[in-house]
Amino acid sequence: MPKLPGINHLQAVKALEKSGFWIARQGKHIVMTNGERIVTIPRHNPVNAMTMGGIVRDAGLTLEQFRKLL
Numbered sequence: 001m002p003k004l005p006g007i008n009h010l011q012a013v014k015a016l017e018k019s020g021f022w023i024a025r026q027g028k029h030i031v032m033t034n035g036e037r038i039v040t041i042p043r044h045n046p047v048n049a050m051t052m053g054g055i056v057r058d059a060g061l062t063l064e065q066f067r068k069l070l
Contacts (some may be wrong), residue, residue, distance in 0.1 A: 009063075022034070
């Protein structure tokens with residue numbers, strides 16, 4: 001699984017919004033969708049590197065694509 005260390009959950013939300021996702025609901029986690037995919041981002045700072053890698057994969061992005069959106 002790819003790793004992305006030291007990513008703040010708000011940075012992740014902004015990067016996913018640039019790629020076409022929007023916030024569906026919020027609570028202890030932020031649930032985002034683009035109409036066909038759903039990703040859940042925990043409100044931890046920083047988000048665990050392995051968790052962030054899984055979120056990027058679930059969003060259908062590569063690590064390079066995600067890093068460019070940050």
